[in-house]
Amino acid sequence: MxxxxxxxxxxxxxxxxxxxxxxxxxxxxxxxxxxxxxxxxxxxxxxxxxxxxxxxxxxxxxxxxxxxxxxxxxxxxxxxxxxxxxxxxxxxxxxxxxxxxxxxxxxxxxxxxxxxxxxxxxxxxxxxxxxxxxxxxxxxxxxxxxxxxxxxxxxxxxxxxxxxxxxxxxxxxxxxxxxxxxxxxxxxxxxxxxxxxxxxxxxxxxxxxxxxxxxxxxxxxxxxSPMRLFLPLSCALFSTGLGYYLYTYVTQSRFTNMSALLFSTSVIIFMIGLVSEQITQMRYDRVK
Known part of the structure; x- marks a missing residue:
């Protein structure tokens, strides 16, 4: 009371x-x-x-x-x-x-x-x-x-x-x-x-x-909980890029710009997720 x-x-x-x-x-x-x-x-x-x-x-x-x-x-x-x-x-x-x-x-x-x-x-x-x-x-x-x-x-x-x-x-x-x-x-x-x-x-x-x-x-x-969103998105883009690379390697024997874009985007999103996770942890430390 x-x-x-x-x-x-x-x-x-x-x-x-x-x-x-x-x-x-x-x-x-x-x-x-x-x-x-x-x-x-x-x-x-x-x-x-x-x-x-x-x-x-x-x-x-x-x-x-x-x-x-x-x-x-x-x-x-x-x-x-x-x-x-x-x-x-x-x-x-x-x-x-x-x-x-x-x-x-x-x-x-x-x-x-x-x-x-x-x-x-x-x-x-x-x-x-x-x-x-x-x-x-x-x-x-x-x-x-x-x-x-x-x-x-x-x-x-x-x-x-x-x-x-x-x-x-x-x-x-x-x-x-x-x-x-x-x-x-x-x-x-x-x-x-x-x-x-x-x-x-x-x-x-x-x-x-x-x-x-x-x-x-x-x-x-x-x-x-940023990694619950960023990690699946990063993995999806990386998997798409890998699949597309395998397809173009088999059919054209080359690594395309699209595959490079998908790989690099997945890495960027993953890194953003890591930074966001660190910021979130600092918020946890400040809350009672």
Whole structure:
């Protein structure tokens, strides 16, 4: 428990134009966990989100204008009073009853994430996209990622403070947080949950935010584990150059410029990977 505030757990909800669901969600959390701080960070809503949240009993931290879902999370992490912070959506997707499932593992794991099961009310195209992201992230982190983009998660305030500067202002903050924790040697636990269909229209844009999620994965990979990307690319170019050289040697009895280009490019990429790995190691040494 945070001795200064007397609050053990903060339930953090980023919200943007969620007047239809925020009040009901806050009231249910309040009923189940009366001792928890409920913190709603309003990201510049133009409807009655702020008033609905306040009437339901939440502490509200407003942004003057819409900055982004990730920016709301960062603001909440900075001002939350609890030692443990539960992040959940304000749109009705996450069941407040499931908060206790995350808290059961708080003493053993640094990050506990609610992984949406097959019974969850999710669309097919998002399920396919999430499966794709999970596969790539699992390769980069060498850990089986079950739900990379889930926004229902539990963190310890003093641990997550080291990662706030990495988080983007957009919906891709869960991706960044998950991969950063894993690459820095922090422990992660997935807990199966069943999410409901959100109230209102989703603010995630499939193509634009999907590309952003993918770029975030590669960004974090190069930031924390660059050789997982550079080495396969270098080997692929070297193998292509070797294969092309063997082909031209057999058919034309010569070494071509294309083979030389592929060989030299593979070496350059490999060396860039080595330098990046050294820079990454220095970052490890500076983090608590």
């Amino acid at each position: 945070d001795k200064a505030s007397g609050v053990e757990v903060t339930v953090l909800m980023p919200a943007y134009n969620e007047e239809k669901s925020i009040g009901r969600t806050v009231r249910r959390v309040r009923e189940l966990y009366p001792d928890f701080e409920i913190l709603v960070v309003d990201d510049g809503s133009t409807d009655k989100t702020v008033q609905e949240a306040m009437d339901a009993g939440a502490n509200v931290w407003p942004h003057p204008y819409n900055i982004g879902n990730g920016a709301a999370i960062k603001s909440g992490l900075r001002v939350a009073k609890g030692e443990w912070i539960v992040m959940m959506d304000a749109d009705g997707q996450h069941n407040p009853e499931d908060i206790k499932l995350l808290l059961e593992h708080k003493e053993r794991y640094d990050l506990v994430v609610g992984a949406r099961s097959k019974k969850s009310k999710t669309s097919l195209h998002r399920d396919l996209a999430n499966t794709f992201y999970n596969k790539i992230a699992s390769y980069v982190t060498k850990f089986r990622i079950e739900d990379l983009t889930s926004g229902f998660r539990l963190v310890r305030r003093r641990v997550v403070a080291d990662f706030i500067y990495l988080l983007p202002n957009t919906f891709s903050y869960p991706t960044t947080l998950t991969m950063a924790y894993l690459r820095m040697g922090r422990s992660l636990k997935y807990v199966p949950i069943v999410s409901k269909k959100r109230v209102g229209k989703s603010k995630i844009r499939l193509i634009e935010d999907g590309i952003r999620f993918l770029l975030i994965i590669f960004k974090i990979a190069t930031l924390f």
